Amino acid sequence: MVWGQVDRDGRLSQASIGLASVACELASVMRVKSTMVITTERMLHMGLENVPANKVLVLRCDHLTPMMMEGHVQAMELAVRDAAPSILLISATPEGRELAPRLAARLEVGLTADCTALDVDDLGILQQTRPAFGGELMATIVSSTQPQMATVRPGAIISDVSLPPPVIESRDLELPRGQVIWIDGSKLKETSDLAGAEVVIAVGRGVGNVGNMVIFERLAYLMGASLACSRPLADAGWMQRGCQVGQSGITIAPRAYIAFGISGSLQHRVGMNSSDIVVAINLDPEAPIMQMADIRVVADAVDVASKVISMLEQQAGLSHVIDEDALKK
Amino acid sequence: MTRMVVLVKQVPEPGTVTMDRETGRLVRGSAPAMLNPYCENALELGLQLMDENDELIAISMGPPATKAALRRCLELGATGAVLLADPGLAGSDARATAIALAAAIRSCVPDVDLVLTGKQAMDGDTAQVPGMLAEVMGLPVAYDVIKATWVEDGIEVMRSSGEYMDRLLVPAHSLLAVGRGSMIRRLPSISDLLRSRELKVSTISLVDIGLTPAMVGSKGSATRVVRLFSPEVKRKGIIIMNVEEGAAMVLEAAHLDRGEEAG
Numbered sequence: 001m002v003w004g005q006v007d008r009d010g011r012l013s014q015a016s017i018g019l020a021s022v023a024c025e026l027a028s029v030m031r032v033k034s035t036m037v038i039t040t041e042r043m044l045h046m047g048l049e050n051v052p053a054n055k056v057l058v059l060r061c062d063h064l065t066p067m068m069m070e071g072h073v074q075a076m077e078l079a080v081r082d083a084a085p086s087i088l089l090i091s092a093t094p095e096g097r098e099l100a101p102r103l104a105a106r107l108e109v110g111l112t113a114d115c116t117a118l119d120v121d122d123l124g125i126l127q128q129t130r131p132a133f134g135g136e137l138m139a140t141i142v143s144s145t146q147p148q149m150a151t152v153r154p155g156a157i158i159s160d161v162s163l164p165p166p167v168i169e170s171r172d173l174e175l176p177r178g179q180v181i182w183i184d185g186s187k188l189k190e191t192s193d194l195a196g197a198e199v200v201i202a203v204g205r206g207v208g209n210v211g212n213m214v215i216f217e218r219l220a221y222l223m224g225a226s227l228a229c230s231r232p233l234a235d236a237g238w239m240q241r242g243c244q245v246g247q248s249g250i251t252i253a254p255r256a257y258i259a260f261g262i263s264g265s266l267q268h269r270v271g272m273n274s275s276d277i278v279v280a281i282n283l284d285p286e287a288p289i290m291q292m293a294d295i296r297v298v299a300d301a302v303d304v305a306s307k308v309i310s311m312l313e314q315q316a317g318l319s320h321v322i323d324e325d326a327l328k329k
Numbered sequence: 330m331t332r333m334v335v336l337v338k339q340v341p342e343p344g345t346v347t348m349d350r351e352t353g354r355l356v357r358g359s360a361p362a363m364l365n366p367y368c369e370n371a372l373e374l375g376l377q378l379m380d381e382n383d384e385l386i387a388i389s390m391g392p393p394a395t396k397a398a399l400r401r402c403l404e405l406g407a408t409g410a411v412l413l414a415d416p417g418l419a420g421s422d423a424r425a426t427a428i429a430l431a432a433a434i435r436s437c438v439p440d441v442d443l444v445l446t447g448k449q450a451m452d453g454d455t456a457q458v459p460g461m462l463a464e465v466m467g468l469p470v471a472y473d474v475i476k477a478t479w480v481e482d483g484i485e486v487m488r489s490s491g492e493y494m495d496r497l498l499v500p501a502h503s504l505l506a507v508g509r510g511s512m513i514r515r516l517p518s519i520s521d522l523l524r525s526r527e528l529k530v531s532t533i534s535l536v537d538i539g540l541t542p543a544m545v546g547s548k549g550s551a552t553r554v555v556r557l558f559s560p561e562v563k564r565k566g567i568i569i570m571n572v573e574e575g576a577a578m579v580l581e582a583a584h585l586d587r588g589e590e591a592g
Contacts, residue, residue: 008493067495070469094490098472101423101460110422110551113455132557140556179469180503183485185495199583223583242492247454256582278564279582281575285568294565295582297575307576 001085001147002053003076004038005095008066011046012038014195015091015154021052022118022152023089024161030124035083036166039064039075049165056166061173067185069095070178073102078173080107085147087126089118092151100151109145116156116251116274126150131247131270153251155195156274194243197226200254202245202272204230206261206282206301210238216260219305222312228252230262246271261301264289281305331383331501334438335375335407335445336430336462337368339391339398340452364398367447371507373515374477375445376406378484384408386438390418390429396530403525404517411437415534420547423453427461429545432538434466443484448473448506459506471499473508 002023005013020036027034033054038044041064048056059079063071076099080088090096090103092114104111116138117129126148132139143149194200201220207213220227227243234244245252247267257275262268264280264287272278273292280293281304290296297304342361364372375385386409387402389395399410413433421429434441444466449456456472463470476487480498488495489508499505517525535542542548569575 094473097456098460098470101457102464102470104457105424105427105461105464108424110424111457112552113423113457127555137557137559139554140558141552142555143552145551179500180471181498183496183498185493188489188492188494223580225583258579258582277582279579281579292564295567295569295578297569297578299570299572299575303572304575304579307572308579311576311580 001080001083001088002034002036003072003088003090003096003099004036004051004056005091005093006038006040006044006066010042010044012044012048012051013091013093015093015096017051018154018157018159019089019091019152021159021161022157023087024052024054024163025159026087026118026120026126027054028161029120030086032086035085037076037079039072041065043170048168051166052161052163053166054163056168058168058170059173060170061175063175063177064173065182066095067182068178068180069098069102070180071175072099073106074175075173076103077106080147086124087120088147088149090149090151092153096151100149104149107147107149109147109149110143112141112143112150115150115152116270118150118152118157155251155253158253158274194226194228194245194250194252197252197254199223199225199256200228200245200252200258200272200275201225202228202230202257202259202262203233203239203301204259204262204268205232206263207233207305208261208302210236212302213238215302215305215309219309222309222316225258226254230265230268259289259293260305262289263287264292331378331380331442332438332440333375333378333383333385333443333445334434334441335368335372335385335387335402336447336458337372337387337389337398337402338365338447338450339363339389339395340365340450362394362397364401365447365450365452367449367451367507367509369447370509371445371447371505372402372405372407374474374505374507375443376515378443378477378479379406384438386411388413388430388433388437390414390421390426390433393532396532399530400525403528403530404522405515406517406521409528410530412530412532413534413538414532415542417535417542417546420550421545422550422552423455423457424461424551425545425549427458427465428549429535429538429540430458430462431465432540433533436538437533442502444468444504446504446506448508456506459504463504466504469500469503470506471497471503472506474505475508477505 002020005016023034035055036053038058059075090100112128115128119127128141128150228245229239247270251271253274256277258279278293279295280289281297285298339362387407388411390413446459473490484499486497
C-alpha cells in the first residue's frame with residue numbers, strides 16, 4: 001500500500017506516483033496486489049487510470065486538506081486497518097515525514113525513515129536501506145511488525161512498470177475537524193524542475209565568484225539542462241535553496257549529472273549518487289566527487305563551461321545555416 | 330502558570346561517530362558531544378514563550394554523560410532538568426524512545442501544557458520521535474515550527490516546511506517540533522549562570538517511570554539494523570586533463586540519450 005499525496009495545487013504528487021511504481025515491483029515479487037490510497041478534500045481532476053497500481057482507493061473528506069495532516073493520519077489508519085497490507089510506503093515529503101511517524105505510532109508498528117533502496121526477500125521481509133552518518137555507510141533495516149512501514153526519499157528509487165489501468169474506488173469519510181487550524185500560508189519559492197530533469201548542471205564553490213554564475217546559466221540554457229548547486233552556494237544565496245542537491249536539499253537521479261567545481265561532500269553525494277552518468281570538473285583530482293565520477297575532468301570549471309558554450313554556439317550557428325539552405329530549396 | 334517541557338538530545342559532533350558493524354548500534358564512546366541544534370532551537374522557543382512564573386523543564390534520554398547537555402539547558406534558562414538514563418534503554422528505536430519519553434514526562438511533569446522538541450536529531454535524521462511522541466501522549470502536533478507566540482485561544486505558530494510558510498493556530502496543550510529558523514543563539518548571562526548553579530540535573534531510571542526493559546530498548550523496538558555496508562560505487566573513472574576534451578565529454582554525456590534514440 002502506498003499513500004497518494006495530493007499537493008496544494010490539487011494534483012496527485014509526482015513523488016507518490018513514483019513510489020507507486022516501486023510498490024508495484026515489490027508487489028509483483030511477492031505475488032500480491034498493490035493499492036494506492038489517496039486522501040483528499042475534493043475529487044481529483046486528473047485521470048487516475050495511469051496510476052501504477054492494481055487498485056486506487058480515494059478517501060474523501062472536507063478536512064483532508066493538503067495543509068494539515070491530522071485527518072490524513074486518521075484516514076490512513078482506517079485504510080490500513082481495513083486492508084491489512086504487508087507493506088506501507090510513504091514518500092518522505094515534508095507532509096509524509098509528519099504523517100508516517102504519527103500513523104506508525106497509532107498502528108504500533110516500526111518505521112524506517114528516508115529509505116533510498118527497498119527490496120523484499122523470499123519470506124516477504126522488506127529490506128529497508130537508508131544512508132547512515134550522512135551517507136558514509138548504508139544501513140539495511142527490517143521491521144518485526146506489520147505492516148512493514150517505511151518512508152522513501154522522493155526520487156531516490158526509480159522504477160518503471162506498465163500495468164493495466166487500476167480498479168478505482170471512492171469513499172466519503174466523516175472525520176472530525178483537526179485541532180490544529182491552518183490560518184494562511186504563502187509559497188516560499190518557485191518549484192524547481194530539477195526532480196525530473198534529464199541533464200543537470202551542478203555548480204559548487206569552484207566556479208569562483210558570483211559573477212560567473214551567468215556563464216553556467218547560459219550553459220544550462222544552451223544544453224537544455226537544469227541548474228543545481230551544492231550547499232555552500234545556496235548558503236551564500238547565489239542560488240535558491242530549492243536548487244540544492246544533497247542531504248539537506250533534494251535527491252535526484254538524472255541521466256547525466258555534470259558537476260562543475262563541486263568537491264562532493266558525503267552530504268552532497270547522497271543527493272546524486274544514483275545518477276546514470278556523473279561528470280566532474282574540478283582542478284583537484286583528489287576531490288571526493290572525482291572518486292565517484294565516470295568522467296573526471298581535471299580543469300578549471302569556468303574554462304570548461306566556456307568551451308562547451310562556444311562549441312554549442314558554433315553548432316547552433318551551423319544548423320542555422322543549414323536550416324536557411326533547406327528553406328531556399 | 331504554564332508548564333513547558335523541552336526534550337533535548339545530546340549528539341556527537343558531526344564526523345566523530347562510528348557504528349559497531351556487529352550490532353549496528355552507534356558507538357558514542359568518547360566522541361565529543363553537543364546539544365542537537367534543533368533541540369537548542371526548541372529550548373530557545375520555550376524561553377521566548379516563558380513568562381515570569383512559568384516552568385520550562387528540560388528532559389533528555391541518554392547515557393550519564395548527557396548531563397552536560399542538560400546542564401547547558403539550565404545555564405541558558407531552563408528551570409529544571411531531568412535525565413532518563415538506564416542500560417535497558419540501549420538500542421531503542423524511534424517508537425521505543427517515544428514511549429520512554431512519554432512515560433518520563435508523565436511522571437516528572439504530569440500537568441504539562443506544552444511540549445517542545447527539535448524536529449529531528451542530527452545523528453539519526455529520522456524526524457520520527459516528535460510525531461510518535463505526540464500520538465503516544467495524545468497531543469496535537471505542529472512540525473517545522475520556526476516561531477510561536479501566545480494568543481487568546483492558543484499558540485500562533487509559523488511553520489516553514491518544503492515550499493511553504495504557513496501560519497497555524499495550535500491549542501495551548503500540544504507538541505511543537507521546532508525546525509531551523511533565524512533564532513539567535515543565546516549566551517548565558519552572569520545571572521543565569523549564578524541561578525543555574527542552584528539547580529541540579531536529577532536522574533531517573535526505568536523503574537521510576539513505571540516501565541520495564543522489555544517495553545523499550547532493543548527488546549521493545551520493532552526495527553533493527555541487519556546489515557551495514559559502504560555505498561557501492563561503480564564508475565568508469567576516465568581521467569581527462571585538458572579543457573577541449575573535457576568540454577567534448579560534457580556534451581557527449583549530456584547527449585547520450587539522443588545518441589541512443591538515433592541508434
